[in-house]
Amino acid sequence: MNATPKPTGPAPADRAHDLGLKARRALGDPRAAVNLRWLRTLSGAPVERILEVLTELDDLVPLEQEMRRRHVAGGRPGYAQICAPFELYALVRLLQPKHVVETGVSSGVSSAHFLMALDRNRSGTLHSIDLPTHQKGPVLQADESAVALPPGLSTGWAIPFRSSRWDLRVGDSRVLLPQLIAELPSVDLFLHDDLHTPEHLWFEFETLRPKLTPGAPVLADNTKWTGDSAPRFAKEVGARLSRRGTGDLVGFRFPTRPRRKAPTEGTAPPG
Secondary structure, X not given: OOXXXXXXXXXXXXXXXXXXXXXXXXXXXXXXXXXXXXXXXXXXXXHHHHHHHHHHHHHHHHHHHHHHHHXXXXXXXXXXXXXXXXXXXXXXXXXXXXXXXXXXXXXXXXHHHHHHHXXXXXXOEEEEEEOOOEOOOOOOOOOOOXXXXXXXXXXXXXXXXXOOOEEEEEOXXXXXXXXXXXXXXXEOEEEEOOOOOHHHHHHHHHHHHHHXXXXXXXXXXXXXXXXXXXXXXXXXXXXXXXXXXXXXXXXXXXXXXXOOOOOOOOOOOOO
C-alpha cells in the first residue's frame, strides 16, 4: 500500500504570517501578525481564499508607512490601536459587507483598514462614531489617555487618504448609534472600540441586534474591562464567542437563526 504523500511547503498559518510581514513592519505594530484561525472562524471562508486576500497586504505598505509617520509626528511613536488591522481588512474583502459600523476611531487605524478594503471592493460604507478627548497640552502627560487627540488634529488624524465611503459621526454613541441604526437597512460587520464598560458594550450590542445580518461578524476589543457582556450576549443569540489568541479582542458570527429573547429577560448587563 502506498503511503499518503505528505504536504510540502509552509503551513497555512506560517504563510499568513509571512504575507502580512511587510505591512506589519511598515505599520510598526508587532502585535498585528494575522491570526489565521480567528480570521477563518469569523469569515467562514476557505483557507486558500483567505491567503489569496492576504497577498493584497503588500499593496498597503506605503499607506502603513504613512500612518506610522503620522503617529510619530503626532507624539505617539509607540501607539498601538487595534491589534488586528489586517484581519479587519480581510473580513471586509472576504464578506463584501454593505454596511460596516464601528464605535471608537481615535487616530483611525481600524477605520483606515476598513476603508481600504471597501475601496478595493468598490462597494459598501463605513459608519464610524467617535467621541474624542483632547490632549491638554503640547505633550501627552502620563495621566492622559493615549487615544486623546494631539493639538490641532481631529478624529481619524492618522488616516493618509480620503474616502467617499466614510460616514463619520462625532458624538456620544448613546445618542448617535440609535439614530444610525434607525437609518440603516442592515449591519453586516460591527466593531466596538469606544467606552469599555459592561453597560456600554451591552447597550451597543442590543442597539445593533435588530439590524445584524446572518453571519455578520460582531467584534469587541478590550473586553478585559467589559465583564461578561460579550460572552453573555453571544450565548443569548446562540453564537460561539472566539478569542483572538490570548488577547482581549473577541468576536462571533451573528447566527442565521438567533435565539429569541425571553419575554422576562431585561436588557441590562449582568451585575
